[in-house]
Amino acid sequence: MNWEVVIGLEIHTQLSTKSKLFSGAAVGFGAEPNTQTTLVDLGMPGALPVFNKEALRMAVMFGHAINAEIGMTSVFARKNYFYPDLPKGYQTSQMDHPIVGKGYLDVTLDDGTTSRVGITRAHLEEDAGKSLHEDFHGMTGIDLNRSSTPLLEIVSEPDIRSAKEAVAYVKMIHSIVTYLGICDGNMAEGSMRCDINLSLRPKGQKEYGTRTEIKNVNSFRFIEKAIYTEIERQSDILEDGGKIVQETRLYDPEKNETRSMRSKEDANDYRYFPCPDLLPIELTEAYVEEIRQTLPELPSQKAARFQSEYKLSEYDAHVLSSSRAMADYFETANKQVKDAKLTANWVMGELSKTLNQEQLEIAQSTVSAEAFGELLIRIKDNTINGKTAKDVFQAMWLGEGSADQIIDAKGLKQVTDTGAIESMIQTILDANQAQVEQYRAADEDKQKKMIGFFVGQVMKASQGKANPGIVNPILAKMLKG
Amino acid sequence: MSIDKQDVQKIAHLARLALTEADAEQYQQSLSSVLSLVEQMQSVNTDGIEPLSNPLEMTQRLRDDVVTEDNRRDDFLVNAPQTEAGLFLVPKVID
Numbered sequence: 001m002n003w004e005v006v007i008g009l010e011i012h013t014q015l016s017t018k019s020k021l022f023s024g025a026a027v028g029f030g031a032e033p034n035t036q037t038t039l040v041d042l043g044m045p046g047a048l049p050v051f052n053k054e055a056l057r058m059a060v061m062f063g064h065a066i067n068a069e070i071g072m073t074s075v076f077a078r079k080n081y082f083y084p085d086l087p088k089g090y091q092t093s094q095m096d097h098p099i100v101g102k103g104y105l106d107v108t109l110d111d112g113t114t115s116r117v118g119i120t121r122a123h124l125e126e127d128a129g130k131s132l133h134e135d136f137h138g139m140t141g142i143d144l145n146r147s148s149t150p151l152l153e154i155v156s157e158p159d160i161r162s163a164k165e166a167v168a169y170v171k172m173i174h175s176i177v178t179y180l181g182i183c184d185g186n187m188a189e190g191s192m193r194c195d196i197n198l199s200l201r202p203k204g205q206k207e208y209g210t211r212t213e214i215k216n217v218n219s220f221r222f223i224e225k226a227i228y229t230e231i232e233r234q235s236d237i238l239e240d241g242g243k244i245v246q247e248t249r250l251y252d253p254e255k256n257e258t259r260s261m262r263s264k265e266d267a268n269d270y271r272y273f274p275c276p277d278l279l280p281i282e283l284t285e286a287y288v289e290e291i292r293q294t295l296p297e298l299p300s301q302k303a304a305r306f307q308s309e310y311k312l313s314e315y316d317a318h319v320l321s322s323s324r325a326m327a328d329y330f331e332t333a334n335k336q337v338k339d340a341k342l343t344a345n346w347v348m349g350e351l352s353k354t355l356n357q358e359q360l361e362i363a364q365s366t367v368s369a370e371a372f373g374e375l376l377i378r379i380k381d382n383t384i385n386g387k388t389a390k391d392v393f394q395a396m397w398l399g400e401g402s403a404d405q406i407i408d409a410k411g412l413k414q415v416t417d418t419g420a421i422e423s424m425i426q427t428i429l430d431a432n433q434a435q436v437e438q439y440r441a442a443d444e445d446k447q448k449k450m451i452g453f454f455v456g457q458v459m460k461a462s463q464g465k466a467n468p469g470i471v472n473p474i475l476a477k478m479l480k481g
Numbered sequence: 482m483s484i485d486k487q488d489v490q491k492i493a494h495l496a497r498l499a500l501t502e503a504d505a506e507q508y509q510q511s512l513s514s515v516l517s518l519v520e521q522m523q524s525v526n527t528d529g530i531e532p533l534s535n536p537l538e539m540t541q542r543l544r545d546d547v548v549t550e551d552n553r554r555d556d557f558l559v560n561a562p563q564t565e566a567g568l569f570l571v572p573k574v575i576d
Contacts, residue, residue, distance in 0.1 A: 017546050018546050018547065018548055019544075019546050019547060019548045019549070023550065024544070024547065024548055024549030024550045025548065025550045026548045026550075032554075032567055033554075033566065033567040033568050034554045034557065034558065034567050034568065034569070035552040035554050035567070036552070037553075037554070037557065038550045038553075042557060050542065050543075050544040051541055051542075051543055051544060052543070052544055052546050053543040053544060053545055053546060054545075054546030055546075056543065075534045080495070082497055083574070084569075084571040084574055096532075097534075131574060132568065133573070133574075136565050136566075136568070136570055137570075138573055139563065139570040139571060139572060139573055140570070140571050140572070140573050140574050141565065141566070141568030141569070141570060142568055142569040142570070142571055143567075143568055144569070269495055271495065274534035274535065276535065278541055279535050279537060279539055279540055279541040279542075280534055280535060280540055280541060281540065281541045282540040282541075
């Protein structure tokens with residue numbers, strides 16, 4: 001049967017505040033266990049939460065970025081469940097009155113198509129602590145540093161229809177929250193985690209099928225793979241006439257499979273009620289508007305500007321604007337180069353390739369945008385050709401100096417003196433008489449293929465320093481005889 | 482409106498309370514009478530009235546985003562029955 005996939009995503013983004021959502025303890029990854037906790041985070045009797053102003057600002061900012069209604073009155077609620085890393089016995093979250101209401105995002109896929117994904121809501125909540133199941137004499141260790149870390153949970157409508165669309169949506173959320181500076185976007189450290197709700201239905205059917213929820217997937221690649229494996233699992237069951245059990249599943253990247261998490265039937269009976277320790281949050285129109293004024297240029301706006309201002313293709317503009325750091329790098333470098341296409345190609349090409357190889361983010365590049373621009377200027381003014389520039393870039397990457405220093409030190413300056421090139425070509429033609437005869441006897445189409453041999457010889461003789469733009473016409477003329 | 486003993490046991494389980502049969506019976510009666518009162522209140526017309534989330538007619542005070550608390554791990558761990566490597570130890574739990 002032809003199945004249609006229906007996906008809705010819940011994305012937990014950790015807000016990059018200095019202190020916790022409800023206490024003055026520090027927030028940070030990798031601190032010694034239990035050194036960033038207070039009586040509030042430990043759920044001690046009588047300890048009262050006080051709400052962090054900055055978390056509120058960040059949530060409202062996100063609301064603006066997804067064109068959402070802002071909850072002018074929002075209320076914290078208690079979500080009750082027992083687990084050792086949740087000492088209070090409830091998670092302070094939001095239920096009926098979230099801070100961010102209905103919004104949407106227009107998601108652009110790699111093939112250039114755009115689809116609108118509705119966002120149901122985004123609410124503020126606190127994170128729980130961490131359970132360490134390594135063996136402590138058969139006991140579990142509890143670290144409460146993460147307890148009360150502010151999260152913004154972004155809930156999408158079940159509008160997503162493929163793994164690719166899901167990944168494009170998550171990438172877009174990632175790029176928005178990092179543009180806004182409200183989340184560091186570090187998925188490996190858990191700053192962004194995704195729950196995937198997925199069901200299948202026969203194409204054309206209106207009702208949704210039974211869904212499963214895959215919890216806590218923490219990379220773009222795993223999101224895509226988890227969706228593919230879950231689609232396969234569900235369609236196998238349905239094709240065999242079976243029924244999907246509504247349950248929570250876990251994605252195991254090592255085995256590339258999803259597994260049922262053993263959870264009790266009543267695990268989802270959270271008995272939400274308004275938190276009596278926290279009063280409703282009332283916003284004023286002036287406050288909401290003031291935050292709107294501070295919104296930076298967003299990825300989609302930047303992409304549009306890159307197309308109109310720099311005449312870049314839609315694809316190039318989309319890739320370069322996907323991260324604020326990359327967009328800034330491109331613009332800084334291009335300020336000197338003043339050749340957007342050249343700069344774009346090199347940022348997306350050699351630079352990105354090297355960063356990927358080294359598994360680094362653009363902010364960690366050992367070559368600054370300014371230094372990168374100086375290198376590209378030397379391509380533009382024909383001091384070096386593109387091939388040599390790659391070698392210079394690698395030397396710069398290893399800290400051997402600026403582009404000009406390396407070009408001088410290694411004598412890489414391109415030969416543009418036509419006299420020198422002519423005599424070099426003559427030597428090569430003399431040494432390869434037979435090939436010259438063959439060339440002259442061949443028809444035009446064949447000649448086009450055969451000329452590559454001579455270009456190669458010239459490049460070899462000049463150690464790659466001959467300017468191809470100058471070599472090619474001279475060579476063609478001299479071969480004619 | 483009334484609830485049965487099974488409901489009582491379920492609520493007790495969710496709250497991690499152990500109830501004897503006699504307890505359950507007593508709670509069944511008292512909780513049912515609370516629900517009867519609620520039922521009576523439901524006859525009041527509440528059209529157009531927002532649910533009350535807090536009886537205090539005040540709004541939440543906000544805190545500046547500043548770290549004000551130091552590391553007091555040693556003080557906190559002292560209260561726990563068992564600790565190791567800076568962690569609270571609890572009976573083994575598996576997801």
